[in-house]
Amino acid sequence: MSVAIALLFEADVAVAQGDPRGDWGAPLPDEEEAIARASASRRHEFMAGRALARTAMRELGLAPAAVPAGVDRAPAWPAGMTGSISHCTDWCVAAIARTADGYLSVGLDIEPALPLDAELVEEICTPEERAWLAAQPAAGRGLLARAVFSAKECAYKCQYPLSGKLFGFDAMSVRLDPAAATFVARFEANAGPFSRGAQLAGRMAIGRDHIVTAMTLKHGGRHGAAGRAAQHA
Secondary structure (H helix, E strand, O other): OOOOHHHHOOOOOEEEEEOOOOOOOOOOHHHHHHHOOOOHHHHHHHHHHHHHHHHHHHHOOOOOOOOOEOOOOOEOOOOOEEEEEEEEOOEEEEEEEEHHHOEEEEEEEEEEOOOOOHHHHHHHOOHHHHHHHHOOOHHHHHHHHHHHHHHHHHHHHHHHHHHOOOOOHHHEEEEEEOOOOEEEEEEOOOEOOEOOOOEEEEEEEEOOOEEEEEEEEEHHHOOOOOOEEOOEO
16 A cells, blocks of 8 residues: 555544455444345455454444444444545555544545546536646646545545535535645535535545545534535534
């Protein structure tokens, strides 16, 4: 792994990571239903995420617990914690925070450090994002397009526990700052407590093998190293 993921979060967020292709054991009873009819690869990914989540729980002094999938397939975090899980073919990461430390939600996304397929750019990127990409050196545009996708996935995961709203890629725009290793995601429509124009800030890393984006939201608009709610109603 070429990215120090823990450095993208505040110090009181626990991060655990590993290769999902390994042996991660069996699901806990409350988790089994989510993968009862899943393929072997999906079971490996699911179990890697849950096992790593429990490793992160231990690091925070929390009792390891089941993380079932909700009806929306999002992780249903036990009381007292919030978190995010992401994986690609060769890596899986879980980030967990205590709600007692003020955390409302955590966003995390990991992608392979490969250019985004050209035919997906128009589907995923807004006209403004495509204009920004067009102004970047040609050799790096595909990788930056993948980073835009990752940032949107990260911000979506972070807002979802608060808004409960499903939306498409055009409902949120992203402004990357590769030099500062940061990004800002802007709501282009109202979503629960987030009004149109609200902004969420996060960190990003583009490594040799992976792109990682990270974000947290805290009570009262407080924020640490990784994220903030700029206009959180």
